[in-house]
Amino acid sequence: MKGPERQMACAPQIQALVDCINALKIKVGLETEKYKFTRFEDSLEGEVLGLKRSHDGDLEDLKAVSQKKTQELYNICQGGSLAEVPGVIYSALGEPSQVRLDVAVIGEVGCGKSSLVNALRGVGAREPDAAPTGVTGTTGKAKAYPLPLVPFLYLWDLPGVGVTEEDVSHLDLSRYDLFLLVASERYKHAHSCLARAITAAGKEAFFVRSKVDVDMGTQPESQPVSKEELQEKIQKKCLEDLEKDGVLSPQVFLVSSIMRKAYDLPRLQEALIGIAPDLKKKALRRAIPTVLSRLVRRKSKVLMKDVWIKALQMCLYCVEEPNPDVVEILRSTITSFCIDLGLDKESLERTAQITGKTHTLLQEQIRSRFAKPLNSKDMLILITKPVSLTTWAWSYVPYLGRGTNLEAEISFESTYQTLKQVVVELSEDAERVLWVALVEE
Numbered sequence: 134m135k136g137p138e139r140q141m142a143c144a145p146q147i148q149a150l151v152d153c154i155n156a157l158k159i160k161v162g163l164e165t166e167k168y169k170f171t172r173f174e175d176s177l178e179g180e181v182l183g184l185k186r187s188h189d190g191d192l193e194d195l196k197a198v199s200q201k202k203t204q205e206l207y208n209i210c211q212g213g214s215l216a217e218v219p220g221v222i223y224s225a226l227g228e229p230s231q232v233r234l235d236v237a238v239i240g241e242v243g244c245g246k247s248s249l250v251n252a253l254r255g256v257g258a259r260e261p262d263a264a265p266t267g268v269t270g271t272t273g274k275a276k277a278y279p280l281p282l283v284p285f286l287y288l289w290d291l292p293g294v295g296v297t298e299e300d301v302s303h304l305d306l307s308r309y310d311l312f313l314l315v316a317s318e319r320y321k322h323a324h325s326c327l328a329r330a331i332t333a334a335g336k337e338a339f340f341v342r343s344k345v346d347v348d349m350g351t352q353p354e355s356q357p358v359s360k361e362e363l364q365e366k367i368q369k370k371c372l373e374d375l376e377k378d379g380v381l382s383p384q385v386f387l388v389s390s391i392m393r394k395a396y397d398l399p400r401l402q403e404a405l406i407g408i409a410p411d412l413k414k415k416a417l418r419r420a421i422p423t424v425l426s427r428l429v430r431r432k433s434k435v436l437m438k439d440v441w442i443k444a445l446q447m448c449l450y451c452v453e454e455p456n457p458d459v460v461e462i463l464r465s466t467i468t469s470f471c472i473d474l475g476l477d478k479e480s481l482e483r484t485a486q487i488t489g490k491t492h493t494l495l496q497e498q499i500r501s502r503f504a505k506p507l508n509s510k511d512m513l514i515l516i517t518k519p520v521s522l523t524t525w526a527w528s529y530v531p532y533l534g535r536g537t538n539l540e541a542e543i544s545f546e547s548t549y550q551t552l553k554q555v556v557v558e559l560s561e562d563a564e565r566v567l568w569v570a571l572v573e574e
Contacts, residue, residue: 201231206424210431215563216475218428219487219570222421229413234286235277235308236405240315241323242293245343248390249315250278250288252398253405264290282402283409288313306330310412311405312338317347320374328378337412339384339404340371345396346389364396425567429474433560436470440556444549447516459543460509463516467503467555474563476504481566488570498565501558516548 202225209217225232238246247264256263264278277287289309306312312331316324324340331338345367368385375383384404386397393399447462471477475484476499485492 206428207431210428210435214473214475214480215428215432215567216480216483218425218475218567219484222424222571223487225417226414229410229417231285232413232417234283234310234409234412234416235289236280236286236311236313237289237291237306237309238313238315239291239304239327240293240317240343241321244293244315244317245390246293246315247290249313249341249343249388250290252388252390252393253282253288253402254278254280280405282406285413286405286409304330306334306336309336310416311408312336313341314338315341315343317342317344320371325374325378328375328380332379332381337408338380339386339401340375340380341401342367342371342385342387343390345387346392422568422572425564425571429560429564429567432474432563433556436473436556436560437553440552441549444545444552447548448543448545459516460512463512463548463551464507466552470555470559471504474559475566476559476562484566484570490570495566495570498569499562500565501555501562503555503558504562515551517543 202221205221206218209215209221238250240246247266248258250264251258251266258266262278264276275289275291277289280286280288312327314324314327314331328338328340345364364387367387371385372383375385386401386404388398388401389396390398443466447459447466468477472480475481481492481495484490485495
């Protein structure tokens with residue numbers, strides 16, 4: 134959100150702030166210098182402007198969260214309870230079809246990566262949306278191509294890599310869910326480096342031996358070998374090399390981008406279709422911790438931007454001396470925060486029912502004192518300022534000190550800081566509850 138747009142979005146909140154302060158000035162008899170209103174007003178306006186910054190990009194950059202589920206989560210942050218989050222997450226796990234998958238097609242320069250992308254998509258080399266191909270390296274930068282066979286699956290045609298560990302170390306493997314490791318000839322050092330790096334990243338890979346039709350046509354006549362025997366020999370050698378590099382149960386596909394139906398290209402397409410649902414669930418599960426953290430942060434910001442108005446309303450209710458009703462207002466405000474963050478009894482029971490975790494386990498994650506009932510005396514201490522030593526001493530001066538008010542006065546700063554602390558502590562508890570409910574086994 135740009136500067137002018139942000140100011141327009143903040144206008145209603147700032148105007149409400151000004152109205153409350155003006156009303157407070159009138160109620161205390163316009164003795165604004167007594168309460169340092171100018172500094173207080175400047176401070177609050179600055180905080181509101183800071184809290185109103187746009188956070189619309191919080192979840193969009195998490196590709197594992199579909200647009201529909203993202204909107205549901207945003208709606209929860211804006212006006213619902215975080216107790217609704219487990220239901221949305223579980224529904225996404227049950228229907229992972231809209232989760233995006235990124236499959237990296239990776240290998241040395243000229244190994245046929247772009248041709249493989251076109252073959253898997255069923256696209257001719259001269260069609261408008263085909264990946265560019267040629268006898269030399271043609272892929273200058275990574276580009277994604279949708280695979281029609283699997284919705285929301287994208288094949289990334291990556292530039293050819295070098296043959297050293299340093300070249301491989303510069304690759305960002307974390308952003309991809311699956312790798313198609315392509316080689317047009319024998320298994321080389323570059324493939325070994327890539328295989329080990331992919332395994333170390335905890336990702337899966339299919340080894341694709343491209344241009345196998347060329348191998349079939351270059352066998353010496355003095356040593357005739359049948360097509361089936363040669364395929365078996367190539368595949369066995371690839372499996373042995375991959376297992377040496379720590380790839381468990383490797384899958385090898387011998388393909389020809391020219392003779393698309395003659396070798397393993399159809400089997401590779403079926404393998405991608407078959408593995409997609411499981412990969413989508415894994416991608417979503419990997420994203421859950423980050424989703425929860427961002428959701429709680431976003432929800433806390435929504436609550437925090439209204440803390441100042443709630444503090445002012447409480448102080449307007451009782452300016453000169455505390456009133457027992459102010460304690461009830463504070464208690465009601467804290468209770469509403471607990472409900473919004475999914476920490477009340479009903480919310481915990483709902484979360485436990487959806488996730489299968491016990492209510493006791495979830496309750497143990499709540500550590501803030503504000504989540505438990507506080508007695509009125511302790512709550513009153515939180516929002517009042519103590520009687521100053523000068524005032525206390527003056528009350529003992531004969532005649533002159535008579536009538537001195539020794540009762541504690543409600544404090545704007547104490548009330549405001551208390552409510553901020555409530556949101557901070559309860560937000561930390563909410564993240565712990567959701568983590569235990571949805572992440573820990």
